[in-house]
Amino acid sequence: MTKRAMTDEAKALKAQAIIDKAAEMFASSEYDKIKMSDIAIAMNMSKGILFVYFKTKESLFFHLLCTEYEKRLIRLTEMIQASQIQKFDDFKDLVMTELIELVDHNPLYIRLEAMRSAVLEQNVDAELMLRLKTNLYAEMMKMTALICENNILDPSEVMDIFQAQGSIIIGCKLSSMIPAELEAIITENGLEGFKRDFKTDVLRTMKNYLDGYKRDSL
Structure with a gap:
């Protein structure tokens, strides 16, 4: 040992x-x-x-989620610096491109995010959670400042959109998760239409949200 x-x-x-x-x-x-x-x-x-x-398994995996979220912020910052956000559609393209990258290449983050509120935050010391979230918020604000350089959006709008994206990821992921025994019944009875495709659902929902957000802000 x-x-x-x-x-x-x-x-x-x-x-x-x-x-x-x-x-x-x-x-x-x-x-x-x-x-x-x-x-x-x-x-x-x-x-x-x-x-x-x-102290708990939830605490360990919440740390893991925060580690993955920090990596995500670093990647997002790289993508922002490589792009030119001159209008809302440029920001929309950034959000959708990064979401596709998450879905295709970071299933670990997606799974952890889907568990965040229902599982991981249920048994984590409040002081520890606040400290970790505060650190991530500071990094998030740095990234947000880059997005807002051309005054396309203000920081509160950017935060609203990314918070909504988190909820969309959680909702679509949970709706696509089918217990093994239920999946077997669906397959045996030719009821494939009852299955949800996470990637299709999350991309469509996020696109619709951004389209609606743009219309509401005009």
Whole structure:
């Protein structure tokens, strides 16, 4: 068993290693099937030491979500800097392009975001949650300032749109998730029309929202 890291730098590195291991396990398993004891074994540490770093499984996976969201903000900033947002349609193209990239290449983020309010935020220390969200909000505002340089939108409008996008992602993802036993019944009875396609639903819903937002702002 590994000993508990003592320096702040070593603790941070160990915490990140635990987060990375959780991400690796989550890529091939459902959240409900992953136990903290499994993560401890995979990290070659006792469960007691694991709980020193993360008091709950929800806390661990909320950290993972925040890590993925930070990566998303970095990528979004790169995309903004590479584009020229001169009108609302340019911003709309940015949002839709980034959403397609998320859906196609970052299923980890999508799954975590879909669990955020219903699962992950239910058993996380309020002070910790506030600190993590405050850090992300500061990074979000930096990105928002780049979008608003040409006064196409103001910061509150940009925040509204990205908050709406988060709700759309959650709603469309949850509606596309069918229990295995129900999916078997649907397939056996030729009821494929009852299945929802997440990518189709989320892109259509976001596009309709942005089109409506533009009309309402004119």
